[in-house]
Amino acid sequence: MIVVGDGSDDSGGPEYDTDFRENPDEYEIGRGEEGVFKVEPYKSELLPLWSYKEEESARESAEAIYERYEKYRENDEFPGMDMARKYLQMGYTRAMRYAKYSGGTKYGDDGEELEPEQWADEEKREAALVFEEYWERVREDERYRNAKERHRDQ
Template sequence: MSDGDPEYDTDFRENPEDYEIGRGEEGVFKVQPYKSELLPLWTFKTPEEAEESAEAILGKYEEYRENDDFPGMDMARKYLRMGYTRSMRYARYPGGTKYKDGEEREPEEWADPEKREAALRFEQRLERVRDDEAYRRAKEAHRKR
């Protein structure tokens, strides 16, 4: 399964030392086996679905934490972040379209109140991960490797 980049031919569970934290949501659609485990759980169509999605992803985060699997923990964090950022884009821009004719549109407060609710579901779980001392320690240890 190659995306044309040899880095993404890597199984990062088997080779955690090859995992780079990266910026923002980098790698969410490529880093395996986590993409296959997390992407099917990720949705923000309604606040209720976002609640189930965020809770399921947090559950995977906790599973990765129990297994000392930092790449998995970090990827779960990225999926929670992506749930928040994508939901907020739809909450603030009608149809989720931030740019029109190459120009950034003015955000609305709130173009889609349901998507804002969905975003808050992800944000709550994301804060729990960010505040998790085990995550911070694992991230620091990973950086030192």
């Protein structure tokens, strides 16, 4: 896989210089949410659907992302399936950060992690739980697990 830039920062910067729909064998699963802002064409298809503002928008978002997941699954597109899983996971982790930390600020000015609150934002907690439900559905999907194993074996 060719990477534009050093690839060390997933929060911004250029995408990979690869169309992963056309070249699924070049897709690397990575850890957690790696690649969510770089793996095309999936980033462009999933990012516009992603929102965790409050429970209702999270539910609409998670449902739309899960529908995409099902389409990727029907087409045997493991990179798309995995990216949908990552967007659901990221919905959970981002919403939970705001649920636990006022304003989503996890670190103080000194760089030290702040003490989480129980619950700083109850609405974000509800949004996180919506994403968690859909994220779990993907993780428990036998077809996803089999496709992941096959992809790793390649």
